[in-house]
Amino acid sequence: MSTATTHGHAHDHHDDHHGPAKGLMRWVTTTNHKDIGTLYLVFALVMLFVGGAMALIIRLELFQPGLQFVNPDFFNQMTTMHALIMVFGMIMPAFVGFANWMIPMMIGAPDMALPRLNNWSFWILPFASGILVSTLFMDGGGPAGGWTLYPPLVLQTGNAFPFAIFAVHLLGMSSIMGAINIIVTIMNMRAPGMTLLKMPLFVWTWLITAYLLIGAMPVLAGGVTMLLTDQFFGTSFFSAAGGGDPVLFQHIFWFFGHPEVYIIILPAFGIVSQIIPTFSRKPLFGYDSMVYATASIGFLSYIVWAHHMFTVGMPLAGMMFFMLSTMLIAIPTGVKVFNWLSTMWRGSLTFETPMLFAIGFLFLFTIGGFSGLMLAITPADFQYHDTYFVVAHFHYVLVPGALFGALGGAYYWLPKWTGHMYDETLGKVHFWMSAIFVNVTFFPQHFLGLAGMPRRIPDYATQFADWNMVSSIGAFGFGFAQLLFVYVVIKCVRGGKPATAEVWDNPEGLEWTVPSPAPYHTFDEAPVIK
Protein backbone atom coordinates (compact mmCIF):
# COMPACT_ATOMS: atom_id res chain seq x y z
CA MET A 1 0.00 0.00 0.00
CA SER A 2 1.29 3.40 -0.86
CA THR A 3 2.11 5.34 2.23
CA ALA A 4 3.93 7.99 0.30
CA THR A 5 4.27 11.36 1.87
CA THR A 6 6.55 14.22 1.04
CA HIS A 7 8.96 16.38 2.92
CA GLY A 8 9.70 18.56 -0.03
CA HIS A 9 7.27 21.33 -0.87
CA ALA A 10 9.30 22.71 -3.68
CA HIS A 11 6.46 22.81 -6.14
CA ASP A 12 5.60 26.41 -6.67
CA HIS A 13 8.76 28.42 -6.41
CA HIS A 14 9.41 28.43 -10.16
CA ASP A 15 5.92 29.61 -11.07
CA ASP A 16 6.85 33.21 -11.62
CA HIS A 17 9.26 32.52 -14.47
CA HIS A 18 7.90 29.27 -15.91
CA GLY A 19 4.21 30.04 -16.24
CA PRO A 20 2.18 29.07 -19.25
CA ALA A 21 2.44 30.95 -22.54
CA LYS A 22 -0.44 33.24 -23.42
CA GLY A 23 -3.19 32.78 -25.96
CA LEU A 24 -3.97 30.00 -28.36
CA MET A 25 -0.33 29.04 -28.90
CA ARG A 26 -0.13 27.94 -25.27
CA TRP A 27 -2.38 25.05 -26.18
CA VAL A 28 -0.81 24.30 -29.57
CA THR A 29 2.80 24.21 -28.45
CA THR A 30 2.45 23.17 -24.83
CA THR A 31 4.61 20.40 -23.45
CA ASN A 32 3.22 20.72 -19.94
CA HIS A 33 1.53 17.57 -18.72
CA LYS A 34 -1.28 19.49 -17.05
CA ASP A 35 -2.07 21.50 -20.19
CA ILE A 36 -1.99 18.35 -22.31
CA GLY A 37 -4.14 16.54 -19.76
CA THR A 38 -6.67 19.37 -19.98
CA LEU A 39 -6.61 19.20 -23.79
CA TYR A 40 -7.30 15.46 -23.71
CA LEU A 41 -10.13 15.85 -21.21
CA VAL A 42 -11.82 18.72 -23.05
CA PHE A 43 -11.46 16.87 -26.35
CA ALA A 44 -12.98 13.73 -24.82
CA LEU A 45 -15.90 15.75 -23.46
CA VAL A 46 -16.59 17.22 -26.90
CA MET A 47 -16.41 13.77 -28.47
CA LEU A 48 -18.76 12.43 -25.78
CA PHE A 49 -21.41 14.71 -27.23
CA VAL A 50 -20.53 13.92 -30.86
CA GLY A 51 -20.73 10.17 -30.22
CA GLY A 52 -23.69 10.72 -27.91
CA ALA A 53 -25.60 12.58 -30.63
CA MET A 54 -25.10 9.55 -32.87
CA ALA A 55 -26.42 7.28 -30.11
CA LEU A 56 -29.49 9.48 -29.83
CA ILE A 57 -30.09 9.24 -33.60
CA ILE A 58 -29.97 5.45 -33.18
CA ARG A 59 -32.38 5.53 -30.24
CA LEU A 60 -34.65 8.01 -32.01
CA GLU A 61 -34.98 5.65 -34.95
CA LEU A 62 -35.62 2.71 -32.61
CA PHE A 63 -38.20 4.59 -30.54
CA GLN A 64 -40.93 2.90 -32.55
CA PRO A 65 -40.95 0.02 -35.05
CA GLY A 66 -40.85 1.01 -38.71
CA LEU A 67 -38.52 3.44 -40.42
CA GLN A 68 -39.07 6.94 -39.07
CA PHE A 69 -36.16 9.30 -39.39
CA VAL A 70 -33.13 7.85 -41.14
CA ASN A 71 -32.56 5.36 -43.91
CA PRO A 72 -31.05 1.96 -43.01
CA ASP A 73 -27.65 2.72 -44.52
CA PHE A 74 -27.27 5.92 -42.50
CA PHE A 75 -28.44 4.02 -39.42
CA ASN A 76 -25.62 1.53 -39.94
CA GLN A 77 -23.16 4.41 -40.35
CA MET A 78 -24.38 5.78 -37.03
CA THR A 79 -23.87 2.50 -35.16
CA THR A 80 -20.38 2.16 -36.65
CA MET A 81 -19.29 5.75 -36.08
CA HIS A 82 -20.83 5.94 -32.60
CA ALA A 83 -18.68 2.99 -31.52
CA LEU A 84 -15.48 4.16 -33.21
CA ILE A 85 -15.82 7.67 -31.80
CA MET A 86 -16.76 6.60 -28.29
CA VAL A 87 -13.93 4.06 -28.08
CA PHE A 88 -11.07 5.84 -29.85
CA GLY A 89 -12.17 9.47 -29.63
CA MET A 90 -13.81 9.68 -26.23
CA ILE A 91 -13.12 7.13 -23.50
CA MET A 92 -9.48 6.35 -24.37
CA PRO A 93 -8.50 10.03 -24.65
CA ALA A 94 -10.38 10.77 -21.42
CA PHE A 95 -8.27 8.29 -19.49
CA VAL A 96 -5.07 9.50 -21.19
CA GLY A 97 -6.10 12.95 -19.96
CA PHE A 98 -6.35 11.63 -16.41
CA ALA A 99 -2.99 9.90 -16.85
CA ASN A 100 -1.35 13.10 -18.06
CA TRP A 101 -2.71 15.18 -15.24
CA MET A 102 -2.27 12.74 -12.41
CA ILE A 103 0.58 10.27 -13.02
CA PRO A 104 3.44 12.80 -12.75
CA MET A 105 1.84 14.30 -9.66
CA MET A 106 1.21 10.91 -8.11
CA ILE A 107 4.77 9.65 -8.57
CA GLY A 108 6.46 12.93 -7.71
CA ALA A 109 7.75 13.65 -11.22
CA PRO A 110 8.00 17.16 -12.69
CA ASP A 111 6.38 16.18 -15.99
CA MET A 112 5.99 13.29 -18.41
CA ALA A 113 9.30 11.83 -19.55
CA LEU A 114 8.79 12.77 -23.21
CA PRO A 115 6.90 16.08 -23.23
CA ARG A 116 7.18 16.83 -26.95
CA LEU A 117 5.99 13.36 -27.87
CA ASN A 118 3.15 14.04 -25.47
CA ASN A 119 2.15 17.16 -27.39
CA TRP A 120 2.26 15.23 -30.66
CA SER A 121 0.23 12.34 -29.21
CA PHE A 122 -2.56 14.73 -28.39
CA TRP A 123 -2.56 16.85 -31.54
CA ILE A 124 -2.83 13.81 -33.79
CA LEU A 125 -6.18 13.10 -32.16
CA PRO A 126 -8.33 16.00 -33.38
CA PHE A 127 -7.07 15.50 -36.93
CA ALA A 128 -7.67 11.75 -36.88
CA SER A 129 -11.11 12.21 -35.36
CA GLY A 130 -11.87 14.97 -37.85
CA ILE A 131 -10.99 12.64 -40.73
CA LEU A 132 -13.16 9.93 -39.23
CA VAL A 133 -16.18 12.20 -38.80
CA SER A 134 -15.66 13.71 -42.25
CA THR A 135 -16.23 10.29 -43.84
CA LEU A 136 -19.93 10.78 -43.14
CA PHE A 137 -19.97 13.51 -45.77
CA MET A 138 -18.12 11.57 -48.47
CA ASP A 139 -19.57 9.88 -51.49
CA GLY A 140 -21.15 6.64 -50.27
CA GLY A 141 -21.17 7.80 -46.64
CA GLY A 142 -19.03 6.66 -43.75
CA PRO A 143 -18.13 3.10 -42.81
CA ALA A 144 -21.30 1.16 -42.03
CA GLY A 145 -20.14 -2.39 -41.39
CA GLY A 146 -19.76 -2.05 -37.62
CA TRP A 147 -16.75 -0.94 -35.58
CA THR A 148 -15.28 -4.43 -36.03
CA LEU A 149 -14.59 -3.57 -39.68
CA TYR A 150 -15.14 -7.18 -40.80
CA PRO A 151 -14.35 -7.97 -44.42
CA PRO A 152 -15.82 -8.42 -46.92
CA LEU A 153 -18.62 -6.12 -45.65
CA VAL A 154 -16.32 -3.23 -44.79
CA LEU A 155 -14.81 -3.36 -48.29
CA GLN A 156 -18.17 -2.20 -49.63
CA THR A 157 -17.59 1.21 -48.01
CA GLY A 158 -17.46 3.99 -50.59
CA ASN A 159 -14.81 6.68 -50.92
CA ALA A 160 -14.62 6.88 -47.15
CA PHE A 161 -12.81 3.55 -46.77
CA PRO A 162 -9.17 4.67 -47.03
CA PHE A 163 -9.91 7.75 -44.94
CA ALA A 164 -11.46 5.66 -42.17
CA ILE A 165 -8.49 3.27 -42.26
CA PHE A 166 -6.06 6.20 -42.16
CA ALA A 167 -7.95 7.67 -39.20
CA VAL A 168 -7.75 4.35 -37.32
CA HIS A 169 -3.99 4.21 -38.00
CA LEU A 170 -3.53 7.73 -36.67
CA LEU A 171 -5.63 7.08 -33.58
CA GLY A 172 -3.57 3.94 -32.95
CA MET A 173 -0.30 5.85 -33.36
CA SER A 174 -1.48 8.45 -30.89
CA SER A 175 -2.37 5.75 -28.37
CA ILE A 176 0.94 3.92 -28.79
CA MET A 177 2.96 7.11 -28.37
CA GLY A 178 0.94 7.98 -25.28
CA ALA A 179 1.50 4.48 -23.90
CA ILE A 180 5.26 4.65 -24.49
CA ASN A 181 5.35 7.96 -22.66
CA ILE A 182 3.40 6.62 -19.70
CA ILE A 183 5.57 3.51 -19.31
CA VAL A 184 8.78 5.48 -19.65
CA THR A 185 7.57 8.06 -17.14
CA ILE A 186 6.52 5.50 -14.55
CA MET A 187 9.65 3.39 -14.93
CA ASN A 188 12.13 6.27 -14.86
CA MET A 189 10.64 9.32 -13.20
CA ARG A 190 9.39 8.11 -9.85
CA ALA A 191 10.62 10.11 -6.90
CA PRO A 192 13.28 8.40 -4.80
CA GLY A 193 11.61 6.02 -2.40
CA MET A 194 8.54 5.53 -4.60
CA THR A 195 9.00 1.81 -5.16
CA LEU A 196 6.67 0.00 -7.54
CA LEU A 197 4.56 -1.36 -4.70
CA LYS A 198 4.17 2.11 -3.21
CA MET A 199 2.64 3.53 -6.37
CA PRO A 200 -1.02 4.56 -6.23
CA LEU A 201 -3.36 2.02 -7.83
CA PHE A 202 -4.25 4.46 -10.60
CA VAL A 203 -0.59 4.52 -11.67
CA TRP A 204 -0.42 0.73 -11.56
CA THR A 205 -3.54 0.27 -13.64
CA TRP A 206 -2.21 2.73 -16.20
CA LEU A 207 1.18 1.00 -16.34
CA ILE A 208 -0.53 -2.28 -17.21
CA THR A 209 -2.93 -0.53 -19.60
CA ALA A 210 0.01 1.03 -21.43
CA TYR A 211 1.60 -2.38 -21.95
CA LEU A 212 -1.73 -3.66 -23.25
CA LEU A 213 -1.85 -0.75 -25.68
CA ILE A 214 1.61 -1.50 -27.04
CA GLY A 215 0.68 -5.15 -27.46
CA ALA A 216 -2.76 -4.62 -28.95
CA MET A 217 -2.80 -1.47 -31.07
CA PRO A 218 -0.16 -2.65 -33.59
CA VAL A 219 -2.30 -5.75 -34.18
CA LEU A 220 -5.28 -3.59 -35.13
CA ALA A 221 -3.00 -1.45 -37.28
CA GLY A 222 -1.69 -4.56 -39.03
CA GLY A 223 -5.23 -5.83 -39.60
CA VAL A 224 -6.52 -2.62 -41.13
CA THR A 225 -3.35 -2.23 -43.22
CA MET A 226 -4.11 -5.64 -44.73
CA LEU A 227 -7.71 -4.54 -45.38
CA LEU A 228 -6.27 -1.58 -47.24
CA THR A 229 -3.94 -3.69 -49.36
CA ASP A 230 -6.75 -6.15 -50.09
CA GLN A 231 -8.87 -3.28 -51.36
CA PHE A 232 -6.32 -1.32 -53.33
CA PHE A 233 -3.20 -3.41 -53.97
CA GLY A 234 -4.57 -6.76 -55.09
CA THR A 235 -3.61 -8.82 -52.04
CA SER A 236 -5.94 -11.52 -50.70
CA PHE A 237 -5.27 -11.65 -46.99
CA PHE A 238 -8.97 -11.91 -46.23
CA SER A 239 -10.46 -12.77 -49.58
CA ALA A 240 -11.49 -16.42 -49.89
CA ALA A 241 -11.53 -16.09 -53.69
CA GLY A 242 -7.81 -15.27 -53.65
CA GLY A 243 -6.87 -17.95 -51.12
CA GLY A 244 -7.27 -15.75 -48.05
CA ASP A 245 -9.46 -16.19 -45.01
CA PRO A 246 -12.06 -13.64 -43.89
CA VAL A 247 -12.33 -15.35 -40.48
CA LEU A 248 -8.64 -14.64 -39.95
CA PHE A 249 -9.48 -10.94 -39.80
CA GLN A 250 -11.93 -11.65 -37.01
CA HIS A 251 -9.17 -13.39 -35.04
CA ILE A 252 -6.81 -10.48 -35.64
CA PHE A 253 -9.45 -7.91 -34.77
CA TRP A 254 -10.43 -9.58 -31.50
CA PHE A 255 -6.82 -10.28 -30.55
CA PHE A 256 -6.72 -6.49 -30.41
CA GLY A 257 -10.35 -6.05 -29.39
CA HIS A 258 -10.43 -7.93 -26.16
CA PRO A 259 -7.35 -6.32 -24.60
CA GLU A 260 -8.98 -3.08 -25.79
CA VAL A 261 -11.88 -3.78 -23.42
CA TYR A 262 -9.41 -3.84 -20.54
CA ILE A 263 -7.52 -0.86 -21.92
CA ILE A 264 -10.80 0.99 -21.42
CA ILE A 265 -11.78 -0.42 -18.04
CA LEU A 266 -8.45 -0.74 -16.14
CA PRO A 267 -7.92 3.02 -15.71
CA ALA A 268 -11.48 3.23 -14.38
CA PHE A 269 -10.55 0.49 -11.87
CA GLY A 270 -7.60 2.66 -10.89
CA ILE A 271 -9.73 5.76 -10.37
CA VAL A 272 -12.28 3.86 -8.29
CA SER A 273 -9.39 2.45 -6.23
CA GLN A 274 -8.35 6.03 -5.43
CA ILE A 275 -11.85 7.29 -4.62
CA ILE A 276 -13.20 4.51 -2.38
CA PRO A 277 -10.41 4.64 0.27
CA THR A 278 -10.67 8.44 0.47
CA PHE A 279 -14.41 8.45 1.19
CA SER A 280 -14.19 5.35 3.38
CA ARG A 281 -11.39 6.97 5.38
CA LYS A 282 -9.49 3.70 5.31
CA PRO A 283 -6.50 2.48 3.32
CA LEU A 284 -7.34 0.35 0.30
CA PHE A 285 -7.95 -3.23 1.37
CA GLY A 286 -5.55 -5.72 -0.20
CA TYR A 287 -3.31 -3.35 -2.16
CA ASP A 288 -0.90 -6.07 -3.29
CA SER A 289 -3.71 -8.36 -4.40
CA MET A 290 -5.18 -5.45 -6.38
CA VAL A 291 -1.90 -5.07 -8.25
CA TYR A 292 -1.64 -8.78 -8.97
CA ALA A 293 -5.30 -8.96 -9.97
CA THR A 294 -4.79 -6.10 -12.43
CA ALA A 295 -1.74 -7.83 -13.91
CA SER A 296 -3.69 -11.10 -14.15
CA ILE A 297 -6.54 -9.38 -15.96
CA GLY A 298 -3.99 -7.85 -18.35
CA PHE A 299 -2.45 -11.25 -19.09
CA LEU A 300 -5.78 -13.09 -19.42
CA SER A 301 -7.10 -10.42 -21.77
CA TYR A 302 -4.75 -11.80 -24.45
CA ILE A 303 -6.03 -15.38 -24.33
CA VAL A 304 -9.79 -14.96 -24.51
CA TRP A 305 -10.34 -13.23 -27.84
CA ALA A 306 -12.27 -15.96 -29.65
CA HIS A 307 -15.19 -15.80 -27.19
CA HIS A 308 -16.38 -12.99 -29.47
CA MET A 309 -16.65 -15.45 -32.36
CA PHE A 310 -18.01 -18.73 -30.99
CA THR A 311 -20.68 -18.80 -33.70
CA VAL A 312 -18.08 -18.52 -36.47
CA GLY A 313 -17.22 -22.15 -35.92
CA MET A 314 -14.19 -23.60 -34.20
CA PRO A 315 -13.06 -26.94 -32.83
CA LEU A 316 -14.61 -28.13 -29.59
CA ALA A 317 -11.26 -27.79 -27.83
CA GLY A 318 -11.11 -24.16 -28.97
CA MET A 319 -14.55 -23.44 -27.63
CA MET A 320 -13.72 -25.09 -24.31
CA PHE A 321 -10.44 -23.19 -24.00
CA PHE A 322 -11.93 -19.79 -24.74
CA MET A 323 -14.96 -20.41 -22.54
CA LEU A 324 -12.85 -21.41 -19.54
CA SER A 325 -10.18 -18.75 -20.02
CA THR A 326 -12.93 -16.13 -20.20
CA MET A 327 -14.49 -17.40 -16.99
CA LEU A 328 -11.06 -17.23 -15.33
CA ILE A 329 -11.16 -13.44 -15.66
CA ALA A 330 -13.98 -13.42 -13.13
CA ILE A 331 -11.46 -14.45 -10.45
CA PRO A 332 -9.16 -11.39 -10.48
CA THR A 333 -12.17 -9.16 -11.16
CA GLY A 334 -13.90 -10.72 -8.17
CA VAL A 335 -10.80 -10.03 -6.07
CA LYS A 336 -11.09 -6.37 -7.01
CA VAL A 337 -14.78 -6.11 -6.23
CA PHE A 338 -14.19 -7.90 -2.91
CA ASN A 339 -11.38 -5.50 -2.03
CA TRP A 340 -13.43 -2.41 -2.85
CA LEU A 341 -16.28 -3.70 -0.70
CA SER A 342 -13.87 -4.62 2.09
CA THR A 343 -12.37 -1.14 1.95
CA MET A 344 -15.83 0.28 2.57
CA TRP A 345 -16.64 -2.27 5.26
CA ARG A 346 -16.77 -0.47 8.62
CA GLY A 347 -15.32 2.61 6.99
CA SER A 348 -16.41 6.09 7.98
CA LEU A 349 -18.30 6.50 4.73
CA THR A 350 -19.50 9.75 3.22
CA PHE A 351 -21.23 10.02 -0.11
CA GLU A 352 -19.86 12.98 -2.03
CA THR A 353 -20.32 12.86 -5.80
CA PRO A 354 -17.07 10.99 -6.62
CA MET A 355 -18.01 8.29 -4.10
CA LEU A 356 -21.51 8.04 -5.55
CA PHE A 357 -20.05 7.46 -9.00
CA ALA A 358 -17.61 4.90 -7.56
CA ILE A 359 -20.41 2.98 -5.84
CA GLY A 360 -22.57 3.27 -8.95
CA PHE A 361 -19.62 1.86 -10.88
CA LEU A 362 -19.29 -1.02 -8.42
CA PHE A 363 -22.92 -2.11 -8.68
CA LEU A 364 -23.51 -1.53 -12.36
CA PHE A 365 -20.15 -2.68 -13.71
CA THR A 366 -20.73 -5.91 -11.81
CA ILE A 367 -24.02 -6.38 -13.67
CA GLY A 368 -22.05 -6.04 -16.92
CA GLY A 369 -19.51 -8.53 -15.58
CA PHE A 370 -22.17 -11.08 -14.75
CA SER A 371 -23.83 -10.83 -18.16
CA GLY A 372 -20.30 -11.27 -19.56
CA LEU A 373 -20.05 -14.56 -17.70
CA MET A 374 -23.38 -15.61 -19.24
CA LEU A 375 -22.01 -14.78 -22.68
CA ALA A 376 -18.86 -16.77 -21.98
CA ILE A 377 -20.86 -19.99 -21.79
CA THR A 378 -20.48 -21.23 -25.34
CA PRO A 379 -23.83 -22.98 -25.87
CA ALA A 380 -25.67 -20.04 -24.29
CA ASP A 381 -23.70 -17.62 -26.45
CA PHE A 382 -25.11 -19.32 -29.54
CA GLN A 383 -28.46 -17.92 -28.42
CA TYR A 384 -27.28 -14.49 -27.24
CA HIS A 385 -24.87 -13.78 -30.08
CA ASP A 386 -25.63 -10.64 -32.09
CA THR A 387 -28.71 -9.85 -29.99
CA TYR A 388 -29.46 -6.82 -27.86
CA PHE A 389 -28.32 -8.85 -24.85
CA VAL A 390 -24.75 -8.30 -26.05
CA VAL A 391 -25.46 -4.59 -26.54
CA ALA A 392 -26.80 -4.40 -22.97
CA HIS A 393 -23.77 -6.31 -21.64
CA PHE A 394 -21.05 -4.17 -23.14
CA HIS A 395 -22.87 -0.92 -22.47
CA TYR A 396 -23.09 -1.83 -18.79
CA VAL A 397 -19.34 -2.36 -18.84
CA LEU A 398 -18.57 0.79 -20.78
CA VAL A 399 -21.09 3.37 -19.57
CA PRO A 400 -21.72 2.84 -15.84
CA GLY A 401 -18.35 1.09 -15.87
CA ALA A 402 -15.75 3.11 -17.72
CA LEU A 403 -17.69 6.37 -18.12
CA PHE A 404 -18.82 6.45 -14.47
CA GLY A 405 -15.20 5.84 -13.50
CA ALA A 406 -14.16 8.83 -15.60
CA LEU A 407 -16.96 11.04 -14.25
CA GLY A 408 -16.12 10.03 -10.67
CA GLY A 409 -12.46 10.84 -11.34
CA ALA A 410 -13.39 14.21 -12.82
CA TYR A 411 -15.36 15.16 -9.69
CA TYR A 412 -12.62 13.77 -7.45
CA TRP A 413 -9.81 15.80 -9.01
CA LEU A 414 -11.71 18.86 -10.32
CA PRO A 415 -10.92 20.85 -7.15
CA LYS A 416 -7.23 19.98 -7.55
CA TRP A 417 -7.29 21.04 -11.21
CA THR A 418 -9.31 24.23 -10.87
CA GLY A 419 -8.73 25.34 -7.29
CA HIS A 420 -12.49 25.51 -6.71
CA MET A 421 -14.99 23.11 -5.21
CA TYR A 422 -17.66 22.03 -7.65
CA ASP A 423 -21.34 22.42 -6.83
CA GLU A 424 -21.98 19.32 -4.71
CA THR A 425 -25.77 19.48 -5.04
CA LEU A 426 -25.63 19.64 -8.82
CA GLY A 427 -23.02 16.90 -8.84
CA LYS A 428 -25.35 14.63 -6.89
CA VAL A 429 -28.27 15.49 -9.17
CA HIS A 430 -26.00 14.61 -12.11
CA PHE A 431 -25.13 11.29 -10.53
CA TRP A 432 -28.70 10.27 -9.75
CA MET A 433 -29.98 11.31 -13.17
CA SER A 434 -27.13 9.38 -14.81
CA ALA A 435 -27.61 6.30 -12.62
CA ILE A 436 -31.37 6.15 -13.17
CA PHE A 437 -31.33 6.86 -16.88
CA VAL A 438 -28.43 4.53 -17.65
CA ASN A 439 -30.48 1.68 -16.20
CA VAL A 440 -33.64 2.80 -17.97
CA THR A 441 -31.64 2.78 -21.21
CA PHE A 442 -29.73 -0.44 -20.98
CA PHE A 443 -31.53 -2.80 -18.62
CA PRO A 444 -34.50 -3.33 -20.99
CA GLN A 445 -32.01 -4.25 -23.71
CA HIS A 446 -31.35 -7.49 -21.78
CA PHE A 447 -35.02 -8.38 -22.19
CA LEU A 448 -34.99 -7.43 -25.86
CA GLY A 449 -31.95 -9.57 -26.52
CA LEU A 450 -33.28 -12.57 -24.65
CA ALA A 451 -36.50 -12.22 -26.63
CA GLY A 452 -34.45 -12.39 -29.81
CA MET A 453 -34.07 -8.83 -31.06
CA PRO A 454 -30.96 -8.66 -33.25
CA ARG A 455 -28.50 -5.78 -32.92
CA ARG A 456 -27.57 -3.30 -35.70
CA ILE A 457 -31.05 -3.11 -37.25
CA PRO A 458 -33.07 0.09 -37.85
CA ASP A 459 -36.45 -1.65 -37.70
CA TYR A 460 -37.85 -4.49 -35.62
CA ALA A 461 -40.87 -6.69 -35.01
CA THR A 462 -43.68 -5.09 -33.05
CA GLN A 463 -43.30 -7.33 -30.01
CA PHE A 464 -40.10 -5.43 -29.19
CA ALA A 465 -41.80 -2.03 -29.27
CA ASP A 466 -42.43 -1.36 -25.57
CA TRP A 467 -38.94 -1.94 -24.22
CA ASN A 468 -37.42 -0.09 -27.16
CA MET A 469 -39.52 2.93 -26.29
CA VAL A 470 -38.40 2.75 -22.65
CA SER A 471 -34.77 2.39 -23.74
CA SER A 472 -35.01 5.43 -26.03
CA ILE A 473 -36.56 7.57 -23.28
CA GLY A 474 -33.71 6.54 -20.99
CA ALA A 475 -31.11 7.41 -23.63
CA PHE A 476 -32.42 10.95 -24.06
CA GLY A 477 -32.59 11.39 -20.29
CA PHE A 478 -28.99 10.19 -19.96
CA GLY A 479 -27.86 12.53 -22.74
CA PHE A 480 -29.48 15.56 -21.14
CA ALA A 481 -28.01 14.61 -17.74
CA GLN A 482 -24.53 14.98 -19.25
CA LEU A 483 -25.31 18.59 -20.18
CA LEU A 484 -25.61 19.17 -16.44
CA PHE A 485 -22.07 17.81 -16.05
CA VAL A 486 -20.80 20.38 -18.56
CA TYR A 487 -22.55 23.11 -16.56
CA VAL A 488 -21.00 21.87 -13.29
CA VAL A 489 -17.52 21.80 -14.85
CA ILE A 490 -17.83 25.30 -16.36
CA LYS A 491 -19.19 26.67 -13.09
CA CYS A 492 -16.31 25.06 -11.18
CA VAL A 493 -13.68 26.42 -13.58
CA ARG A 494 -15.13 29.94 -13.33
CA GLY A 495 -15.30 30.05 -9.55
CA GLY A 496 -16.60 28.54 -6.38
CA LYS A 497 -15.49 27.89 -2.86
CA PRO A 498 -11.67 27.76 -2.83
CA ALA A 499 -10.30 24.24 -2.52
CA THR A 500 -7.65 23.42 0.05
CA ALA A 501 -4.54 21.45 -0.88
CA GLU A 502 -6.02 18.27 0.56
CA VAL A 503 -9.52 18.96 -0.80
CA TRP A 504 -11.00 15.87 0.90
CA ASP A 505 -10.71 14.51 4.42
CA ASN A 506 -7.10 13.35 4.73
CA PRO A 507 -6.73 11.71 1.29
CA GLU A 508 -3.64 9.70 0.50
CA GLY A 509 -1.15 10.51 -2.25
CA LEU A 510 1.38 13.08 -3.40
CA GLU A 511 -1.13 15.02 -5.51
CA TRP A 512 -2.80 16.25 -2.32
CA THR A 513 0.46 17.73 -0.99
CA VAL A 514 0.56 20.44 -3.68
CA PRO A 515 -1.72 23.49 -3.55
CA SER A 516 -5.06 23.66 -5.35
CA PRO A 517 -5.07 24.50 -8.20
CA ALA A 518 -1.91 22.52 -8.81
CA PRO A 519 0.90 24.91 -9.80
CA TYR A 520 1.94 24.87 -13.46
CA HIS A 521 5.12 23.04 -12.44
CA THR A 522 5.14 20.57 -9.61
CA PHE A 523 7.99 18.62 -8.05
CA ASP A 524 10.86 20.44 -9.75
CA GLU A 525 12.69 19.05 -6.77
CA ALA A 526 11.91 15.45 -6.01
CA PRO A 527 9.81 14.87 -2.92
CA VAL A 528 11.11 12.42 -0.36
CA ILE A 529 8.94 9.33 0.01
CA LYS A 530 8.85 7.69 3.41
Added chain:
Amino acid sequence: MAAAPRNPSRPGDDDAVVARRIRRTAWLLGLLAVVFYVGFIAATALRS
Protein backbone atom coordinates in the same frame (compact mmCIF):
# COMPACT_ATOMS: atom_id res chain seq x y z
CA MET B 1 10.82 23.92 -26.32
CA ALA B 2 12.86 22.61 -23.49
CA ALA B 3 12.45 19.09 -22.26
CA ALA B 4 10.99 18.73 -18.82
CA PRO B 5 13.36 18.83 -15.90
CA ARG B 6 14.08 15.33 -14.76
CA ASN B 7 14.58 13.87 -11.38
CA PRO B 8 16.46 10.65 -10.86
CA SER B 9 14.41 7.72 -9.72
CA ARG B 10 17.42 6.06 -8.19
CA PRO B 11 19.64 7.95 -5.76
CA GLY B 12 23.00 8.59 -7.32
CA ASP B 13 21.83 8.73 -10.91
CA ASP B 14 22.45 12.07 -12.53
CA ASP B 15 20.19 13.66 -15.13
CA ALA B 16 22.25 12.36 -18.07
CA VAL B 17 21.91 8.76 -16.90
CA VAL B 18 18.16 9.13 -16.44
CA ALA B 19 17.79 10.85 -19.81
CA ARG B 20 19.68 8.02 -21.50
CA ARG B 21 17.54 5.43 -19.76
CA ILE B 22 14.38 7.27 -20.82
CA ARG B 23 15.48 7.38 -24.46
CA ARG B 24 16.50 3.72 -24.45
CA THR B 25 13.21 2.56 -22.91
CA ALA B 26 11.16 4.66 -25.33
CA TRP B 27 12.99 3.37 -28.40
CA LEU B 28 12.72 -0.22 -27.21
CA LEU B 29 8.97 0.09 -26.67
CA GLY B 30 8.55 1.77 -30.04
CA LEU B 31 10.54 -1.02 -31.66
CA LEU B 32 8.35 -3.58 -29.92
CA ALA B 33 5.24 -1.95 -31.39
CA VAL B 34 6.77 -1.97 -34.89
CA VAL B 35 7.78 -5.64 -34.50
CA PHE B 36 4.21 -6.54 -33.51
CA TYR B 37 2.83 -4.59 -36.47
CA VAL B 38 5.15 -6.10 -39.06
CA GLY B 39 5.05 -9.51 -37.38
CA PHE B 40 1.30 -9.83 -37.54
CA ILE B 41 1.22 -8.82 -41.19
CA ALA B 42 4.04 -11.25 -42.01
CA ALA B 43 2.39 -14.08 -40.09
CA THR B 44 -0.90 -13.48 -41.86
CA ALA B 45 0.85 -13.36 -45.23
CA LEU B 46 2.54 -16.68 -44.54
CA ARG B 47 -0.77 -18.26 -43.57
CA SER B 48 -2.77 -16.88 -46.53
